[in-house]
Each structure stands twice: as structure tokens, then as C-alpha cells.
Amino acid sequence: MKALEITGLSKIYKTKKAGVVNALSDLNLVISSGEVFGFLGPNGAGKSTTIKAIMGLIKPSKGDALIAGVPASDPHSRLNIGYLPENPSFYDFLTGREYLYFIGTSFHMADNLLKSRTNEVLDKMELSLAADRPIRGYSKGMVQRLGLAQALLHDPEIYILDEPMSGLDPLGRALVKNLIKELKAHGKTIFFSTHITADVEAVCDRVGIIVNGELRAVDKVESILEKGITGYNIHVRTGGDISLFSGFDFTERDSGILEFYTSRALFKQFMEIVVHANCEVDLVEPVRKNIESFFLELVEKR
Amino acid sequence: MFTNLYQLNLKWIIRDRVLQALVGVALLLLVLVPAFSVLSMRQVQELSITLSLSFISFVLALLAILLGASSVWRDIEKRYTSAVLTLPYSRGSYLLGKFFAIAVCLVCSAAIFTLVAAVAISFSSGLYQSSLPIRWLHIFTAVAFDVLKYVLLVAIAILFSSISTSFFLPIFGTISLLLAGNASQEVFEYLTKDSVGVKTAKPLLYAAKGIYYLIPNLGAFNFKVSAIYPVALSSQGVIYTLLYFLVYTTIILYLAVYFFSRREFP
Amino acid sequence: MIRKVLFIALLGSYVAVIVPFSSYLGNRSIVNKLGYMPEAEIVKFALGDLRYLASQWAVFKVMLYFGGMVDNDINKLKLPPEYPGMSRMISNAVRLDPYNMDAYYLAQATFVWDVKDSAKEINKLLIYGMRYRTWDYYLPFFAGFNSAYFLHDYNSAAEFMKKAAELSGDPLFTTLSARYFHEAGRTELGIMFIDSMEHSAKDEKVRTSYHTRKEALLNAQKITDAVNRYREKQNVDPNTIEELISKGFLNKVPVDPYGGKFYLSKNGRVESTSKFAFGGQSR
Incomplete structure (x- = not known):
């Protein structure tokens, strides 16, 4: 089941000053049901343009977006x-409550359900106290x-969700992250844009990077x-013979533990030596680039 | 569905200071009608009717322009549009919701004003016996057509709002059309149907005709004459003007929805 | 597709409505109203530079109103003309813009004729204008005419005409000496003035109003001539116009274009029930 299907989506703006601006070119994306998708990109990369096209606020110059099979141009x-x-x-x-009432009726919610849901979400978002203030x-x-x-x-x-964490304090951010996880547990599909890589790592199944x-x-x-x-950091207890490990860098620790670093390519070879030397392995820890450096690499690549 | 947007906008209007202030001004003016009316030596009653109708018309005009021109613009300016237009509503129902809410507000305000005006007129006419009877039906008709006129003006303000990004076109465009629409009949007659034989240059005449049929003929909604002086109310006039109102307003709203549906909100 | 059809249907109904609608509007009862203008001093402060426009607007308003009076539309509601309002508007116009010639011109074209005993006021207005429009010979010409025709102050009239002659360099005005004013008949003087005005008038409505007046005066002149011939032959004044006709001095009663009826006053002068003004009968 495809929750969101974007094919060949392009948006070209013609401005007097800058001439033709390709805000979005040939975007193809399929989000399946139950997925948490992070849409990552620097400011002005086209994240909001994409979302606005999905929500029908702007008309794509080319291509289209389907939401659960229905074209975005259809309300x-x-x-x-x-x-x-x-x-x-x-x-x-x-007031907050009146606004939620307006939203609920806009989605044809029955009055009873609407009332109970209103209290529920106000509670969840910690707005119950402010609900009746303008x-x-x-x-x-x-x-x-x-x-x-x-x-x-x-x-x-x-x-x-367009930048759901912006404008929130650390408590609020944690609230949103938990919320997304909870929604995912209920099988909901979430498409959210952000420029913060840590958010993506924390909650997403998949990520798209737009530049x-x-x-x-x-x-x-x-x-x-x-x-x-x-590569990997590997802590090994040896009997004393370290000649077998020649060619690998290590630092020696107090309690007879040697700390090695091997590149990804040499890992297998290293492990064979370990088996051969009959050493005890205390720890194998992958060393990796995080999403941020992945992201930065993509952005810098022209 | 649509009633939601309509109720939302009614709430906005009722909680808006503009309406509260204008209604206050109107009621104050109407209460002062008897005091102004005695300024006339001979026609206290006629003057009280004239003044009441003028005050009502003036305040309705302000309401129509301010509410009509600001409603869409304000939503865009305050970025409410990104929250409202992404709800499962069509752009058309968004605009029509605004239009009907303002229209209903005009009708209700006019009803209240008329009630107060009726008291003021009755009181004034008691001060000096007029040779003419007060013909309430004619007075109510005059107010009713005033309301229709300003409802049409709201549609125009919304049309301007639907194509403009700023406040200027809706406000000043609507005011200009109000002035032009009020004068169009007189000017047209001055230029064309002239018993004395003013020679208007041909191109000017065609331009005048074009403009005359294009812009709203608001002068036609003026039924004040028969409310003030002993002139019969033409039933033909009532019907034609009503039909004209319906067709013209529908066309304007159609265009407004057409343009607004194509508009982008980046 | 459906939308296109709908829109075309809408346009169609617009055309269907607008035809009877505009023909109804062309025939409906109208009230020719002058409207209201605040005092010039207030307008001046409120409008600043726009005062000249306001001045012109006031003149235009009076013009439209006056035009409406000249047209005798059948469907127009007959209301007594608002001469005081018009005069106030004109006076506002010249106070806003003392150079506004249209205002002086309109005053001379309307009030001085239509409003009894207004010549003195109008001359004050014209003298005020002369202080500004120092090059303009029309203002002294108007004032001179008013002095002679309405006020019978022939010396002032000659003074004004002299000034007009100096400004225009036209010798015609110099021939209009005080003596000339004495000798020429009143009606003759009126016709002469109107003739010159009618030729220079640009606006159709004003020209029409002059034309109407000239016709009235010419018709009155016809009767006056008949009265004079009657006096010569019969050595006695006629009592009525009918007497002139029955004795063969006049073919038929000339028509007063203002809608009134000519009659002979006690001293044998020709008068009309319209007092030579639109709406004169109702006053």
C-alpha cells in the first residue's frame, strides 16, 4: 500500500530578479504505508515546496503527487x-479548543468523538490548561x-509534518520524538521534513536527502x-604474544588489553588472526560516519 | 462542510473590533437623527428619513469594504491560509464561506440599524407635522436594496482579494468601483441620452458604453427617492434590480473562485 | 467543461438581464440633486493641494444640476430648484480656487438671470475674481452688463466696459458707453449680450440655456414692438396681448420657452408668468 506517491514532481518559478528558478526538479518518491520518512535538506532545498505541492498549496509545473491514490489537486x-x-x-x-472544534468538524468528526479526542490530544500535547484561552x-x-x-x-x-521540532524546547522535542515513535507503533505513515540529522537518526525508517x-x-x-x-575498534586480551598482530595499530591498556583499530576491508583478516592466536575478544565496535557526515558529503558534492 | 467555514468567519466578524466600532458609530448617528432633523425648517420628517438612510448606507459601505477587503488578505498576511487551505475544503468553499458570513453580517447589522432608524424617524416626524405619510415599506425597500448593493460590493472586494497579494487593490479597487458604480448611470446618461444634443466623440462613447456595462451599476440600487418623496415604487424596477444583483454577484463570485483556485501560496 | 458552460450561461443571463434593466434605468424617476459640500475653509484645510480639484468638482456638480434643470425630462421628479445651494457651491468653488473661470462663468450664466435681485451679489463675486484674473476681460464685461441690465447703474457699467475694452483691445466694448446704455432698450441690450455669450459658450447645456433665453427675449421683443406700434397708432396703451392680436398688431401670442405665459404689466411692459426662469412658476 502506497501512502504517498510522487512522480516527476517539478516546480519552476519565474521571477523578475532571478529569472527562472528550479525550486524542485523531477522528484520521484514513494512512501509506503506504516513508514516513517525523514525529508532532510538544508534551508531552501525544496522541502517545503514539495510539501506544499502535496498539500495543494502550490501547483506543480510538472508531475504529480498521489495521496493514498488520490491526486493532491483533489481536496x-x-x-x-x-x-x-x-x-x-x-x-x-x-481559543485552542474552539480551533480544534473547527478542525474536527472540517474532517466530519461526530460530536461525541470530537469532544473526547479534543481532550485527549490537548492532554497529550500538554495544552489542557491553555485550551480555553485565545x-x-x-x-x-x-x-x-x-x-x-x-x-x-x-x-x-x-x-x-513540516519541521515539527522547530520552535520547541528540548522537552518539546522529546515529546515530538516520542509521539512519532508512538504513531509508528500504531502503524501510521509519517512524512516529515527537517534539517536536523539527529532527528532523522532517532526516529526514521528511511531518509531522503534533497539539495x-x-x-x-x-x-x-x-x-x-x-x-x-x-572500520572497527576491537579490544583483545592476548596471552602475551603480539607478534601475530604485526601490521595492525594498537594501544596497550593496563590490564593486558590491546585496543586495535582495523579498517573495514581488513576486518576479516584480523578476525582470522584472532581465532588463530586463540585470543579473547572483549569488544567489537563499529566505527562509522553518522547521518550528518553522510548528509554533509552529499551537500558538498556538486 | 461549508457551514463550518461560514461559522468560523461569523465568529471572526463578531469578535472583530472593526464591526463593534462601526456598529457603535452607526447607532450613535441614528440616535442623533432627531437632533439633526430639526435643523430643517420645513421637512423634518423628510430630513430624518434622508439622514437615517444615509447613515445606514455609509456604515454599511464601510463594513462591506473593510470586512470584504481584509478577510482574505488578513488570512494570507497572517499565514492562516497554510492551515486552512490544507484542510479538505475546496478553495471555492473557503471564499464563499467568507462571502456569506460577511453578507449575513451586513443583513443583520442593517436590520438592527433599521429598527433604530424607525424609532428615530417616528420620533422626528412627531416633532413637525409633514404633509406626506411615512411609507415604511418604501423605507425598508430602500434599506434592503442598500444591503444588496453592499453585498455585491463585498463580492467585488473578495474578487480583488483573490487576485491581489497586497491590501491596496482590495481596498482602493473596491472604493473606486463603489464611487464609479454609483455615478455610472448619471455619467452615462450625461454622455449618451441627451435631449440637448451633447456631441460626444464616437470612441469615447464606445468606451463609456463598455465601462457602463462592465462595472456594477450601483446607482440602480438607490431606492431612496421613493422612500423620501411621494414617488411610486416601481415593481418592475425591484424585480430587474434583484435579477441584476443575482446575476452580477454570481459572475463576480465565479471569477473570484476561478482565480483563487488557481492561486499559489508558496 | 461544465464550468465553461456554466460561465457562458452566466454571461448569457447577464446580457438577458442587462437589456431590460438598463432600459428601465433610463426611464425611472430620478431626482436631480445638488448634494452637499462643506464650507470652503474646511475643505481647504482637509484637502490641501487637492482644493483646485474640489473647486472644479463643485462647478461640475452645479453644472450637472443646472443641466438637469435645462433638460425637461418627463420622468424627472419636479422639485423647486435649489438656487441657494447652487450659489453656495459656486461661492465655495471660487473661494477654493479664485482663478476658476468656470465658476464665474456659470454664475453669470445662471443666477444673475434666474434669481431675482442677485446681480449685486454676482457683481461682488466678479469683482473678487477680477483681483485674481487680472488679464481676463470677461469678468468686467459680465459686471458691466449686469450693472446696466439689472442694476441700471449706467456709469458703473461704462466703467466696467472700459476696463473690458482695455483688456481685450476690442473696440466693441468702448462703444458701449453710458449713453448707449441709456438709449438702448433693455431687451435689446439683453439680446446683444446673450448673442455674444452664445457664440463663445463651449458647453452645450450653457449654450442651450442662452439660446432659450434669447428666444424668450426675442419673443418678448416682438410683443414690445407691437406695443410700440399700437401706441403710435392708437395713442393709448394696450391692456392685453389679445388686444394686440385682435387689432392686427400681432399674428399670434409668441411662446415663452420657459413654459410661462406672456402678459402686459400695468405700465405696458412685457412680462411672463415664468419670470424667465425654469421652475419660475412654482416659486
Whole structure:
């Protein structure tokens, strides 16, 4: 089941000053149901453009986006989406509760369900105390949390979150990360954009990296991490004979433990020596580039 | 579905200071009508009707322009659009929700104003006996057509908002069309149907005709004459003007929805 | 596709409505209203540079109003003309812009004729204008005419005409000496003035109004001539116009284009029930 299917999506802006700007060129992406997908890219890379095209706020110059099989140009496609805009702002003359009521009725929720769900999401987003105050008086973090609350309210299958962690303090960030994990556990699909690599590592199944309007890489977070392994740190207890290990760097520790580093290519050879020498292995630890360096490499590659 | 947006916008209008202030001003002016009316020596009643209708018209015009021009613009300016237009609504229902909420607000305000005006007029007419009877039906008709006129103006303000990114076109475009629409009939007649035989240059005449049929004929909604003076209310006029209102407003809203649906919100 | 059809249907219904609608509008009862303008001093402060525009607007408003009076539309609601309002508007216009010739011109074209005993006021206005429009011979010409025709102050009239002659370099004005004013008949003087005005008038409405006036005066002149001939032959004043016709001095009663009826006053002068002004009968 494909939750989101983007084919050949391009967006060209014609401006008087800069001429033709390719905000997005030929983006192809399929997000399957139940997946947490992180959309990573520097500022101005085209993350928001993609999301706005999915949400029908802008019209792609080419290509199209299907949401659970329904074209994004059809308002019905949004019935199954919980959307959090980037730096959201909501009708500030309403109270938080009134706003959620408006959202709930917009998604045809029955009154009873709406009332109980409202309390639930307000509680979850720690907004219960502020619920009956006008949004005008909310702090930035509170508005962001209200944004998440309104995305959660109708319990959609697909979540599209544009920079969900921005504007939040560390507590709020933890709240969002836990929320995403919880939604994933319930089998929901989450597509979120971010420019913070640690967020991706923490919660995503897959990640797409977009730079200058082009999708540079799409891969499983696991396999990026695995591919990123450059070598291993290995702690070995030897009987004293270390001549077998000639050619490998090591540092000696107090308690007769030798700390080796081997490159990925030599790992097998090293382990054979270990077996041959009949040594005891205390620790094998992969040394790898994290997503951040992977990301930086992609961004710098022209 | 649509009623949601409509209720949302009603809430906005009711909680908006603009409406509260304007309604306050209107009620104050209407209460002062008897005091102003005695300034006329001979026609206290006529003057009280004239003043009441003018005050109501003036405040309705302000309401229509301010609410109509600001509603869409404000949503874009405050970035509410990214939250609302991404709900499962069509762009059309978003615009129409605004339009009907403002229209209903105009109708309700006008109803309240008329009630107060009725008291003011009755009181004023008691101060000096007029030779003319007060014809309430004519007065109500005059107000009703005023409301229709300003509802049409709201549609125009929304059309301008749907294509403009700034505040200027909706506000000043609407004001210009209000002025031009009020004068179009007179100017058109001055230029064309002239018993004395003013010779208007041909190209100017065609331009005048084109503009006359293009811009809203708001002068037609003026039924104040028969409310103030002993002139019969033409049922033909009522029907034609009503039909004109319906067709013209529908076309304007159609265009507004057409342009707004194609608009991008980057 | 459906949308296109819908839109075309909408346009079609617009055309279907606009035809009877605009023909109804062309025939509906209208009220020719002058509107209201705040005092010039207030407008001046409020508008700053735009005051000249406001001045012109005021003149235009009076013009439209006056035009409406000249047209005798059948479907127009007959209301007494608002001369005080018009005069206030004109006075506002010249206070906003003392150079506004249209304002003086309009005053001379309307009030001085239509409003009884207004010549003195209009002359004040013209003298005010002369302080600014120092090159303009029309203002002294108007003032001179008013002095002679309405105020019978022939010496001032000659003074004004002299000034007009100096400014224009046209010898015609110099011939209009005080003596000339004495000798020429009143009606004749009026016709002469109107003739010169009618030729120089640009606006159709104003020209029409002059034309109407000239016609009235010419018709009055016809009767006056008949009265004079009657006096010569009969050595006595006629009592009525009908008497002139029955005795063969006049073919038929000339028509007053203002809608009134000519009659002979006690001293044998020709008068009309319209007082030679639109709406004159109702006053």
C-alpha cells in the first residue's frame, strides 16, 4: 500500500530578479504505508515546496503527487492527512479548543468523538490548561504543539509534518520524538521534513536527502548507517604474544588489553588472526560516519 | 462542510473590533437623527428619513469594504491560509464561506440599524407635522436594496482579494468601483441620452458604453427617492434590480473562485 | 467543461438581464440633486493641494444640476430648484480656487438671470475674481452688463466696459458707453449680450440655456414692438396681448420657452408668468 506517491514532481518559478528558478526538479518518491520518512535538506532545498505541492498549496509545473491514490489537486485527498505547517499560525481570535472544534468538524468528526479526542490530544500535547484561552496569547512553542494537536485530532493514517521540532524546547522535542515513535507503533505513515540529522537518526525508517531541488539520496537509515562503517575498534586480551598482530595499530591498556583499530576491508583478516592466536575478544565496535557526515558529503558534492 | 467555514468567519466578524466600532458609530448617528432633523425648517420628517438612510448606507459601505477587503488578505498576511487551505475544503468553499458570513453580517447589522432608524424617524416626524405619510415599506425597500448593493460590493472586494497579494487593490479597487458604480448611470446618461444634443466623440462613447456595462451599476440600487418623496415604487424596477444583483454577484463570485483556485501560496 | 458552460450561461443571463434593466434605468424617476459640500475653509484645510480639484468638482456638480434643470425630462421628479445651494457651491468653488473661470462663468450664466435681485451679489463675486484674473476681460464685461441690465447703474457699467475694452483691445466694448446704455432698450441690450455669450459658450447645456433665453427675449421683443406700434397708432396703451392680436398688431401670442405665459404689466411692459426662469412658476 502506497501512502504517498510522487512522480516527476517539478516546480519552476519565474521571477523578475532571478529569472527562472528550479525550486524542485523531477522528484520521484514513494512512501509506503506504516513508514516513517525523514525529508532532510538544508534551508531552501525544496522541502517545503514539495510539501506544499502535496498539500495543494502550490501547483506543480510538472508531475504529480498521489495521496493514498488520490491526486493532491483533489481536496478529498486531504481527508486522511494530518498536516502540520511550518511555523504554523492559527486563527488567533479562537481559543485552542474552539480551533480544534473547527478542525474536527472540517474532517466530519461526530460530536461525541470530537469532544473526547479534543481532550485527549490537548492532554497529550500538554495544552489542557491553555485550551480555553485565545490562541492570540499562546507562546511559539504552544502554537507548535497546538499544530501537532490539530494534526492528531482526527486520527489520520498519514501525517505530513513540516519541521515539527522547530520552535520547541528540548522537552518539546522529546515529546515530538516520542509521539512519532508512538504513531509508528500504531502503524501510521509519517512524512516529515527537517534539517536536523539527529532527528532523522532517532526516529526514521528511511531518509531522503534533497539539495537544490534535487533528490540526492533515498535510503534506509539502517543501511546508511551500515554503509557508513569505516572500520572497527576491537579490544583483545592476548596471552602475551603480539607478534601475530604485526601490521595492525594498537594501544596497550593496563590490564593486558590491546585496543586495535582495523579498517573495514581488513576486518576479516584480523578476525582470522584472532581465532588463530586463540585470543579473547572483549569488544567489537563499529566505527562509522553518522547521518550528518553522510548528509554533509552529499551537500558538498556538486 | 461549508457551514463550518461560514461559522468560523461569523465568529471572526463578531469578535472583530472593526464591526463593534462601526456598529457603535452607526447607532450613535441614528440616535442623533432627531437632533439633526430639526435643523430643517420645513421637512423634518423628510430630513430624518434622508439622514437615517444615509447613515445606514455609509456604515454599511464601510463594513462591506473593510470586512470584504481584509478577510482574505488578513488570512494570507497572517499565514492562516497554510492551515486552512490544507484542510479538505475546496478553495471555492473557503471564499464563499467568507462571502456569506460577511453578507449575513451586513443583513443583520442593517436590520438592527433599521429598527433604530424607525424609532428615530417616528420620533422626528412627531416633532413637525409633514404633509406626506411615512411609507415604511418604501423605507425598508430602500434599506434592503442598500444591503444588496453592499453585498455585491463585498463580492467585488473578495474578487480583488483573490487576485491581489497586497491590501491596496482590495481596498482602493473596491472604493473606486463603489464611487464609479454609483455615478455610472448619471455619467452615462450625461454622455449618451441627451435631449440637448451633447456631441460626444464616437470612441469615447464606445468606451463609456463598455465601462457602463462592465462595472456594477450601483446607482440602480438607490431606492431612496421613493422612500423620501411621494414617488411610486416601481415593481418592475425591484424585480430587474434583484435579477441584476443575482446575476452580477454570481459572475463576480465565479471569477473570484476561478482565480483563487488557481492561486499559489508558496 | 461544465464550468465553461456554466460561465457562458452566466454571461448569457447577464446580457438577458442587462437589456431590460438598463432600459428601465433610463426611464425611472430620478431626482436631480445638488448634494452637499462643506464650507470652503474646511475643505481647504482637509484637502490641501487637492482644493483646485474640489473647486472644479463643485462647478461640475452645479453644472450637472443646472443641466438637469435645462433638460425637461418627463420622468424627472419636479422639485423647486435649489438656487441657494447652487450659489453656495459656486461661492465655495471660487473661494477654493479664485482663478476658476468656470465658476464665474456659470454664475453669470445662471443666477444673475434666474434669481431675482442677485446681480449685486454676482457683481461682488466678479469683482473678487477680477483681483485674481487680472488679464481676463470677461469678468468686467459680465459686471458691466449686469450693472446696466439689472442694476441700471449706467456709469458703473461704462466703467466696467472700459476696463473690458482695455483688456481685450476690442473696440466693441468702448462703444458701449453710458449713453448707449441709456438709449438702448433693455431687451435689446439683453439680446446683444446673450448673442455674444452664445457664440463663445463651449458647453452645450450653457449654450442651450442662452439660446432659450434669447428666444424668450426675442419673443418678448416682438410683443414690445407691437406695443410700440399700437401706441403710435392708437395713442393709448394696450391692456392685453389679445388686444394686440385682435387689432392686427400681432399674428399670434409668441411662446415663452420657459413654459410661462406672456402678459402686459400695468405700465405696458412685457412680462411672463415664468419670470424667465425654469421652475419660475412654482416659486
